[in-house]
Amino acid sequence: MTDWSKKYEMVVGLEVHVQLKxxxxxxxxxxxxxxxxxxxxxCPVCLALPxxxxxxxxxxxxxxxxxxxxxxxxxxxxSVFARKNYFYPDLPKGYQISQYDQxxxxxxxxxxxxxxxxxxxAIAITRLHMEEDAGKxxxxxxxxxxxxxxxxxxxxxxxxxxxxDMRSAAEAGAYLRTLKQIxxxxxxxxxxxxxxxxxxxxNVSARLHGESKLGTKTEVKNVNSFSAVERSxxxxxxxxxxxxxxxxxxxxxxxxxDASSGTVRPARSKEESQDYRYFPxxxxxxxxLKPAFVKKxxxxxxxxxxxxxxxxxxxxxIADAELDAVTADPRIAAYFEGVARAHGDGGHAxxxxxxxxxxALNESATRIQDFPIRAPQLAELLDMIRDGKxxxxxxxxxxxxxxxxxxxxxxxxxxxxxxxxxxDSQLEQWIDEVLAELPAEAARFRGGEKKLTGxxxxxxxxxxxxxxxxxxxxxxxxxxxx
Amino acid sequence: MRNxxxxxxxxxxRAADMQYGRDGLNIIVAxxxxxSIAAAEEVASGYGRGDTMPLAGVPIAxxxxxxxxxxPTTCASRILAGxxxxxxxxxxxxxxxxxxxVVAKTNMDEFAMGSSTETSAYGPxxxxxxxxxxxxxxxxxxxxxxxxxxxNIALGSETGGSVRQPAxxxxxxxxKPTYGRVSRxxxxxxxxxLDQIGVCAxxxxxxxxxxxxxxxxxxxxxxxxxxxxxxxxxxxxSDKPASLKGVTVGLPAEYFPDSLDPEVxxxxxxxxxxxxxxxxxxxxxxLPHTALAIPVYYIIAPAEASSNLARFDGVRYGPRAANAAxxxxxxxxxRSKGFGAEVQRRxxxxxxxxxxxxxxxxxxxxxxxxxxxxxxxxxxxxxxVDLLFTPTTPTPAFKLGxxxxxxxxxxxxxxxxxxxxxxxxxxxxxxxxxxxLPVGGQLLAKHFDEPRMFLAxxxxxxxxxxxxxx
Numbered sequence: 025m026t027d028w029s030k031k032y033e034m035v036v037g038l039e040v041h042v043q044l045k046x047x048x049x050x051x052x053x054x055x056x057x058x059x060x061x062x063x064x065x066x067c068p069v070c071l072a073l074p075x076x077x078x079x080x081x082x083x084x085x086x087x088x089x090x091x092x093x094x095x096x097x098x099x100x101x102x103s104v105f106a107r108k109n110y111f112y113p114d115l116p117k118g119y120q121i122s123q124y125d126q127x128x129x130x131x132x133x134x135x136x137x138x139x140x141x142x143x144x145x146a147i148a149i150t151r152l153h154m155e156e157d158a159g160k161x162x163x164x165x166x167x168x169x170x171x172x173x174x175x176x177x178x179x180x181x182x183x184x185x186x187x188x189d190m191r192s193a194a195e196a197g198a199y200l201r202t203l204k205q206i207x208x209x210x211x212x213x214x215x216x217x218x219x220x221x222x223x224x225x226x227n228v229s230a231r232l233h234g235e236s237k238l239g240t241k242t243e244v245k246n247v248n249s250f251s252a253v254e255r256s257x258x259x260x261x262x263x264x265x266x267x268x269x270x271x272x273x274x275x276x277x278x279x280x281x282d283a284s285s286g287t288v289r290p291a292r293s294k295e296e297s298q299d300y301r302y303f304p305x306x307x308x309x310x311x312x313l314k315p316a317f318v319k320k321x322x323x324x325x326x327x328x329x330x331x332x333x334x335x336x337x338x339x340x341x342i343a344d345a346e347l348d349a350v351t352a353d354p355r356i357a358a359y360f361e362g363v364a365r366a367h368g369d370g371g372h373a374x375x376x377x378x379x380x381x382x383x384a385l386n387e388s389a390t391r392i393q394d395f396p397i398r399a400p401q402l403a404e405l406l407d408m409i410r411d412g413k414x415x416x417x418x419x420x421x422x423x424x425x426x427x428x429x430x431x432x433x434x435x436x437x438x439x440x441x442x443x444x445x446x447x448d449s450q451l452e453q454w455i456d457e458v459l460a461e462l463p464a465e466a467a468r469f470r471g472g473e474k475k476l477t478g479x480x481x482x483x484x485x486x487x488x489x490x491x492x493x494x495x496x497x498x499x500x501x502x503x504x505x506x
Numbered sequence: 507m508r509n510x511x512x513x514x515x516x517x518x519x520r521a522a523d524m525q526y527g528r529d530g531l532n533i534i535v536a537x538x539x540x541x542s543i544a545a546a547e548e549v550a551s552g553y554g555r556g557d558t559m560p561l562a563g564v565p566i567a568x569x570x571x572x573x574x575x576x577x578p579t580t581c582a583s584r585i586l587a588g589x590x591x592x593x594x595x596x597x598x599x600x601x602x603x604x605x606x607x608v609v610a611k612t613n614m615d616e617f618a619m620g621s622s623t624e625t626s627a628y629g630p631x632x633x634x635x636x637x638x639x640x641x642x643x644x645x646x647x648x649x650x651x652x653x654x655x656x657x658n659i660a661l662g663s664e665t666g667g668s669v670r671q672p673a674x675x676x677x678x679x680x681x682k683p684t685y686g687r688v689s690r691x692x693x694x695x696x697x698x699x700l701d702q703i704g705v706c707a708x709x710x711x712x713x714x715x716x717x718x719x720x721x722x723x724x725x726x727x728x729x730x731x732x733x734x735x736x737x738x739x740x741x742x743x744s745d746k747p748a749s750l751k752g753v754t755v756g757l758p759a760e761y762f763p764d765s766l767d768p769e770v771x772x773x774x775x776x777x778x779x780x781x782x783x784x785x786x787x788x789x790x791x792x793l794p795h796t797a798l799a800i801p802v803y804y805i806i807a808p809a810e811a812s813s814n815l816a817r818f819d820g821v822r823y824g825p826r827a828a829n830a831a832x833x834x835x836x837x838x839x840x841r842s843k844g845f846g847a848e849v850q851r852r853x854x855x856x857x858x859x860x861x862x863x864x865x866x867x868x869x870x871x872x873x874x875x876x877x878x879x880x881x882x883x884x885x886x887x888x889x890x891v892d893l894l895f896t897p898t899t900p901t902p903a904f905k906l907g908x909x910x911x912x913x914x915x916x917x918x919x920x921x922x923x924x925x926x927x928x929x930x931x932x933x934x935x936x937x938x939x940x941x942x943l944p945v946g947g948q949l950l951a952k953h954f955d956e957p958r959m960f961l962a963x964x965x966x967x968x969x970x971x972x973x974x975x976x
Contacts, residue, residue: 068591068593073573074579074818075573075579075691075695076691076692077695077726077727077729079725079726079728080728107813109812109813109816109860111819111837113821113833116821117816118816119813172821299862301813301860302865303809303810303813306699307695307728307729308729309728
């Protein structure tokens with residue numbers, strides 16, 4: 025396969041829709057919960073009954089402003105809702121309430137972290153605006169019929185539009201992962217692509233390296249994971265490059281990603297291009313924000329990943345790779361911080377959180393907030409390891425037991441009799457017994473054959489049922505060698 | 507006091523007798539005796555408990571585009587045939603709390619688009635004063651219901667004069683409150699930035715009472731205003747009209763063109779003289795952008811309507827065209843059959859002016875001119891003028907079927923549409939007759955100055971006395 029990236033440059037801009045996690049919908053009091061039976065969370069407003077009117081949800085405004093600030097946007101103190109008009113059965117009013125020429129926020133920058141690179145890549149984000157979600161059309165439930173579920177109709181969204189600033193699929197992936205991480209830290213959305221609370225439309229074009237003009241773009245839709253975004257962009261880029269190389273023109277159109285075949289195909293072409301006839305929403309006054317409100321949202325903003333990384337680096341002195349790992353998810357980060365604080369050794373805490381804890385979460389499909397071993401309890405276990413009271417093997421056994429019983433490390437260590445023995449007289453007694461039981465090895469060892477140390481330590485460990493402190497045994501054995 | 511249930515029973519009977527044009531006037535489109543009697547019983551028991559009910563047991567009729575329980579709300583359109591709202595308008599809830607009982611829904615121009623009640627899917631309403639003539643519109647049924655004596659209070663709605671113009675044609679009082687004074691929740695939207703629920707009534711007093719009962723901030727309407735509702739005035743102590751001393755009334759030159767029917771002008775002169783006699787200072791003023799009001803209105807209102815009426819798609823309620831091959835065909839057939847010609851005309855017009863490439867030339871420009879029209883009023887009211895007086899319409903009621911050119915029909919709203927564009931309150935009241943037909947005079951006030959508007963209107967009504975109906 026040709027490596028088109030040598031000749032052509034990929035140009036990507038992303039439009040991301042994010043569902044805000046409000047209790048109620050954007051313009052009515054209906055629950056915004058996911059997963060209720062069809063059409064249960066509806067009312068005259070979100071059903072668009074004659075005469076019903078929208079009223080803006082203050083919580084949606086708060087979360088949208090928080091998202092905007094977290095993404096480094098400049099928040100407009102005045103923004104205007106607009107109607108985006110089009111007919112579709114799951115769009116009850118026949119228009120979507122959105123924002124158009126006066127959005128909530130403009131001119132942000134996202135510092136995307138590209139895996140394996142220390143420097144971040146600054147990607148300009150054009151705008152963030154508020155809008156409402158449509159309902160769902162269900163085409164496969166009843167034969168020859170489409171069913172409509174309006175539970176989602178009116179759920180608040182923000183749309184975040186980037187500049188065409190990304191130059192590879194990997195950069196697009198990095199942008200999305202960083203965006204998701206920031207929104208997660210800001211606590212404004214569940215940002216789950218699987219549940220549809222984060223949706224991505226990607227605009228992609230190709231041009232010769234060195235060319236400053238943008239090529240004709242296509243829009244890739246129906247992508248349901250970040251890695252699929254990367255794969256679909258690569259696939260669409262290659263399709264465009266092949267066409268350009270044959271001297272063909274790119275058609276500006278929507279491409280649908282087919283995950284099963286790993287290819288894109290053109291969407292069914294529309295008879296005419298859609299004219300949304302935007303105009304200011306007369307049912308809603310302009311959204312006017314007080315500067316004090318914006319300031320308050322800013323000062324209440326939870327710590328964002330970049331800042332937390334720097335703090336962890338200086339406070340706990342941990343390395344980049346471990347920083348990436350412990351700060352990837354805000355709840356994991358908070359857990360790690362609890363452990364590191366109580367225990368004192370950040371590196372040790374990071375290795376355990378990303379090692380044993382992550383494996384346990386993964387294996388039991390548990391979320392960190394539901395994990396039975398809380399941070400102070402894990403710190404207690406790590407303290408015991410540091411103080412030589414538990415061997416690494418014993419610590420793993422204690423950890424497993426803590427998970428299932430919920431008891432503390434010292435209690436379990438005592439119950440299992442696995443507390444490490446560091447007492448010289450006890451250790452020496454075991455050493456003496458081992459040397460007596462293995463006279464041949466003992467003689468060779470005493471004769472200066474240092475390589476037998478391992479065998480003897482192993483034997484002592486076995487005799488002590490793993491409780492002996494191997495480092496100390498090692499040191500004590502030295503006295504027996506000439 | 508007469509038994510509330512008897513009153514309502516009689517009123518429903520009167521309305522039901524007239525339903526479906528049995529009286530030849532075609533004023534009433536729906537009644538529900540059981541529901542009205544039940545509501546009357548509730549009022550009676552509340553009244554017995556001592557609840558404050560300024561309209562205890564007063565029957566009211568409601569325009570067919572205001573959501574009521576128990577009776578259909580169809581906007582006189584086939585597209586809402588049989589539709590019964592599962593919720594009621596805030597204005598209705600407030601009136602019911604004040605003791606009023608809904609006894610009937612009234613005929614109207616389809617979706618309030620018209621000035622004669624001739625675009626109704628139920629067929630036209632006739633003017634009770636002269637059945638050969640139109641009652642005006644779009645709240646023609648409500649104005650006629652009052653004129654015919656079915657009720658003393660009937661709710662209408664205004665987008666460009668749809669209460670005041672039929673009130674003038676039928677010889678009753680018509681009020682359009684300040685935009686935001688009365689909640690629009692439950693009023694089926696036509697032009698959202700212009701729409702207000704209004705009142706047709708036998709007297710200024712009754713109109714005022716109903717207006718204030720409906721007024722006030724509504725958490726369900728983001729455009730409703732957080733402005734205190736004026737206190738109810740004590741009932742007039744004497745038959746003598748209130749003094750208008752200290753009140754300055756402006757006469758805008760643009761509303762008295764040379765072409766104005768001389769007899770209409772003469773009735774206006776009479777009303778002006780009456781106000782002067784009551785102590786008002788009369789001044790000549792100018793509202794220079796008046797001539798632009800109709801074109802501006804016929805861009806903004808249809809634009810908003812084209813979007814507001816998109817929800818009538820046959821998907822969730824209302825009749826749906828059967829056996830359509832696909833979605834697009836279903837939409838086309840449902841809406842083509844469901845909407846009448848005038849509604850379709852305005853949807854097309856509105857869709858056009860909002861289209862890509864035309865928005866700036868039409869909608870944006872119209873909004874800018876609307877601002878100029880508003881400023882005309884602001885500057886006049888800022889120069890010491892308290893109220894403006896004008897004829898409500900250029901002519902008395904025209905004959906049914908006489909106006910066939912849409913533009914000519916649109917021009918009948920020329921004196922009323924400005925108040926909607928500026929959002930100010932206005933009232934029309936009978937000031938006399940011409941060739942036996944009622945003539946309406948209009949008072950316009952600044953935003954939320956309904957108290958002064960009602961005061962002056964009541965004084966004028968009282969001064970003209972029976973003369974207003976001769």
